Amino acid sequence: MITFPNAKINIGLNITSRRPDGYHNLETIFYPIQIKDALELIEAPEMSFETSGISIPGNANDNLCLKAYALLRKDFDLPNINIHLHKHIPIGAGLGGGSADAAFFIKLVNTKFNLGLSTEKMQSYCQLLGADCAFFIENKPVFAFDKGDVFENIELDLSTYHLALAMPQVHVSTAEAYQGVKPQESKQSLKELIKMPVEEWEGKITNDFEAHILKNHPKINEVKVAMKEAGALFTLMSGSGASVYGIFKNETNLSHLQKENLIFSGI
Numbered sequence: 409m410i411t412f413p414n415a416k417i418n419i420g421l422n423i424t425s426r427r428p429d430g431y432h433n434l435e436t437i438f439y440p441i442q443i444k445d446a447l448e449l450i451e452a453p454e455m456s457f458e459t460s461g462i463s464i465p466g467n468a469n470d471n472l473c474l475k476a477y478a479l480l481r482k483d484f485d486l487p488n489i490n491i492h493l494h495k496h497i498p499i500g501a502g503l504g505g506g507s508a509d510a511a512f513f514i515k516l517v518n519t520k521f522n523l524g525l526s527t528e529k530m531q532s533y534c535q536l537l538g539a540d541c542a543f544f545i546e547n548k549p550v551f552a553f554d555k556g557d558v559f560e561n562i563e564l565d566l567s568t569y570h571l572a573l574a575m576p577q578v579h580v581s582t583a584e585a586y587q588g589v590k591p592q593e594s595k596q597s598l599k600e601l602i603k604m605p606v607e608e609w610e611g612k613i614t615n616d617f618e619a620h621i622l623k624n625h626p627k628i629n630e631v632k633v634a635m636k637e638a639g640a641l642f643t644l645m646s647g648s649g650a651s652v653y654g655i656f657k658n659e660t661n662l663s664h665l666q667k668e669n670l671i672f673s674g675i
C-alpha cells in the first residue's frame with residue numbers, strides 16, 4: 409500500500425511567548441502544498457526500512473516513520489513490515505516533510521491493518537512525534553496555535569493563484585530559528601489578516617523568524633528579492649526556513665532564479 413505525503417507552508421508565523429516546557433507558543437496558518445514524498449508499506453518476514461531520492465541526514469533508525477510504527481506497536485499487535493520512503497520534499501526546509509511522512513504513515517497503517525483509529529487518536533500519536541505533525545492528519549488549511557498542534561478550521565483557497573517555492577542552499581536548524589527570536593503577542597490576528605486579498609498581505613503577514621535568519625543568511629533574502637522583481641504579490645520564508653515561497657497572480661517565468669533554487673511550481 410502506498411501514500412504520498414505532501415508538504416506545508418506557513419502563511420504568517422508569530423512566536424507569541426515562551427512556554428515552561430521549553431517550547432514556544434505560536435500562531436500560524438498551515439497550508440498544504442502539492443510537493444510530495446512517496447511512502448510504501450508491505451508486510452514482510454522481517455522489519456526493514458529503505459529510502460531513495462534525497463538522502464536523509466542522521467541515523468535511519470531515528471526516522472519518524474519508524475518512530476511512528478514503534479508507537480503504534482505499543483498499542484496494537486502489528487506484523488513486521490518493509491517501509492520504502494522516496495524522499496522528494498527538501499529536508500530541514502520549513503516544509504514539515506518529516507512530520508508529513510510520520511502522519512501519513514500513521515494513516516496508512518490505520519487503513520492497511522484496520523485499526524479503526526479516530527482522527528483525534530491519530531493526532532495524539534502525532535503530537536508525540538513533532539509539533540507540526542498532527543496538522544498532516546486532516547491536511548487542510550488551519551489556523552494553528554499553542555505549540556502549533558492545536559487547530560481551528562479556516563476558509564482559505566489559493567487555488568486561483570500560482571505558487572513558486574525555492575530552497576536557497578543554506579541550512580537553518582529549527583533550534584537556531586527559535587533561539588534568535590524575541591516572543592511577542594501578535595498585534596493583529598492572522599485569522600483576520602488572511603481575509604484580505606493576497607495583494608495586500610505583503611508587510612502585514614510576517615514570519616517572526618525572518619528578521620534574524622535573513623540577516624544571518626543573506627541568500628534567503630536574495631531569493632525573496634528575485635521573486636518580488638518577478639512580480640510576486642507576496643513572499644515569505646516558510647517555518648524556520650530556509651525555503652521561501654512567492655504567491656503570483658499567474659504562472660511566472662522565474663528563469664533568473666538560480667535553477668537549483670527553484671524546487672516547485674504549482675499550488
Ligand SMILES: C[C@@](CO)(OP(=O)(O)O)[C@H](O)COP(=O)(O)OP(=O)(O)OC[C@H]1O[C@@H](n2ccc(N)nc2=O)[C@H](O)[C@@H]1O
Nearest residue numbers: 430431432502503504538539540555556582586647648649
Ligand atoms: C518552526 C515550525 C513552524 O511551523 O515548523 P518547521 O520550520 O520545523 O517546519 C514548527 O514550530 C516546528 O515544528 P517541529 O519541526 O515539529 O518541531 P519539533 O521537532 O517538535 O521541535 C524542534 C525544536 O524546536 C523548538 N520548538 C518547536 C516548536 C515550538 N512550538 N516551540 C519550540 O521552541 C524546540 O526547541 C524543539 O526542541
Ligand SMILES: Nc1ncnc2c1ncn2[C@@H]1O[C@H](COP(=O)(O)OP(=O)(O)O)[C@@H](O)[C@H]1O
Nearest residue numbers: 465466471472499500501502503504505506509
Ligand atoms: N521521514 C523523514 N524525512 C525527513 N527528515 C526526517 C524524517 N525523519 C526524521 N527526520 C529528521 O528530521 C529533521 C528535519 O526534517 P524536516 O521535517 O525535513 O524539516 P522541517 O521541520 O524544517 O520541515 C531532519 O534533519 C532529519 O534528520
